[in-house]
Amino acid sequence: MSAPGIALEAKAGNGLRATVTSDGAIRVAAGVVILLVWEILVRIAAPPYVARPSRIIMVFPDVITSGPFWQAAGATLAAVFEGLAIAFVAGTVVGVAVGRLRLADRLLQLYISGLFAMPMVAILPLVSLWFGYTSAGRLATVVFAAFFSIVVNVADGARAVPPEFIEVSRSFRGSAWTRLIDVILPSSVPYLLAGLRLAAGRALIGAVVAEFFMSIEGLGFFILFQTRTFHHNEAFVAVALLAGAGVLFEFALRQSTARFLPWYRRGERGG
Amino acid sequence: MRSRETLLIRWSTYAAALTIGAALWQLAAAHTNPAFLSSFTTTAARVVEYTMSGVLTDALASSLALFFTGFFFAIVFGVGIGLLLARVRLLRVALESYIMVLYATPMVALIPFILSMMGFGFVPKAVVVFLFAIFPILYNTVEGARSIKPELIEVARSFRSSEWAIWRDVLVPYTLPYALTGIRQGVGRGLVGMVAAEFFLSASGIGQLIMKSGQDFDIPGLYGAIIVITILGVVLISLGRALENRFAAWRGLER
Secondary structure, three states: OOHHHHHHHHHHHHHHHHHHHHHHHHHHHHHHHHHHHHHHHHHHHOOOOOOOHHHHHHHHHHHHOOHHHHHHHHHHHHHHHHHHHHHHHHHHHHHHHHHHOHHHHHHHHHHHHHHHHOOHHHHHHHHHHHHOOOHHHHHHHHHHHHHHHHHHHHHHHHHOOOHHHHHHHHHOOOOHHHHHHHHHHHHHHHHHHHHHHHHHHHHHHHHHHHHHHHOOOOHHHHHHHHHHOOOHHHHHHHHHHHHHHHHHHHHHHHHHHHHHOHHHHHHHHOO | OHHHOOHHHHHHHHHHHHHHHHHHHHHHHHOOOOOOOOOHHHHHHHHHHHHHHOHHHHHHHHHHHHHHHHHHHHHHHHHHHHHHHHHOHHHHHHHHHHHHHHHHOOHHHHHHHHHHHHOOOHHHHHHHHHHHHHHHHHHHHHHHHHHOOHHHHHHHHHOOOOHHHHHHHHHHHHHHHHHHHHHHHHHHHHHHHHHHHHHHOOOOHHHHHHHHHHHOOOHHHHHHHHHHHHHHHHHHHHHHHHHHHHHHHHHHOOO
């Protein structure tokens, strides 16, 4: 099913090659300009401890070869992945239930949209009360941050299953279970991926704020500690890693939407 | 099916859901240590008390002033720069990938830098809200800019449209629906920024109310303040969504 999508892309690629290379050059040039402006502005106008590109490059090897940095990165990213996995499974179950069962929808809709709209930072004092100032508190924050965006999107997806599909499954006497596995879940996948994209971003924020608030080992706390001792350049390496993780999530989920669900993206863009 | 439901039925299901929720909460609290969960009735009583004494009004006024200051500048710069990128292709090619990176970066990570460089007055806190909210606005506006077919501007040009007319008739109508999607997303992120700023820079507003209740182990106060911020979130995000839907039809023109 994805073959026509690839063929189309390849065709477009050939025709556009010349503009693509010059666009790449423009991007690189813009990046250099941004770094230069940053460097010059900080040199002229900011106190010496403020992070600037030349210093960040100088401290970069030291930071990425240090044990504590990778321990912090590992702790944060492990919590993000674990939390996302929990939110993914639980969110899909609740989302399908809300999307397909009217009673569940009526009872839960209000609470789900309320908790989805709530700024997740607000629950930190509550989480630290329940879980103490521990990594369990961070995990709970990540799950809370990610869960509702998955529920909301999966519910939309389950609601949007074309009724014809359900009817066909019914007329072939498919059981409710086959209908769930073979009809409802597959057609909710694009929504699920969209929810996961949103959830991944929120999960990263959740992990970092939890580390700020509870002083748990991790990239957020690394940044807090380094900036407090005026090591802004070192702290910035951690920011770059977090940004990299954010971009990677975004990119991976977008690519998988484009690769496995090419019709979805084309539909979204209106051809 | 849903469209046939009358408003009355819809609101009564909401009321039923709320009643059942409150009853379950009350029941759960009766079997839980009050150090972790206060009952629905004591929490509701605390919210009423906060409202009567004016504590809540002051906190909300302070938080909203912070939110709207940061958000106002986020809209001005986000939409402004986005429209500029819509007009100048070179700038868009140069900057859009960096905007994408900043859109995906968790902005909370910058709070310690802002604290250390700017201290903890009103301005740095508004800067936090601004940073949280601007990138979804900018990112979506640029997305809208990309949706404008170059032919449209060419046609406008060949009919000798003035620069002003191109902006008014092509750029703004085509990017506005996308910008509003960004503004809706920005509301949610800006609210997170608002509470984060009130927590981590200097305590004020509704964030302070939450923090202080937590530190004092004032459990009903803590739950009450969290309910208030949830309602605030729902109201602001519904406003954003209503605005987005109002102009969403414009998107249909291009398809």
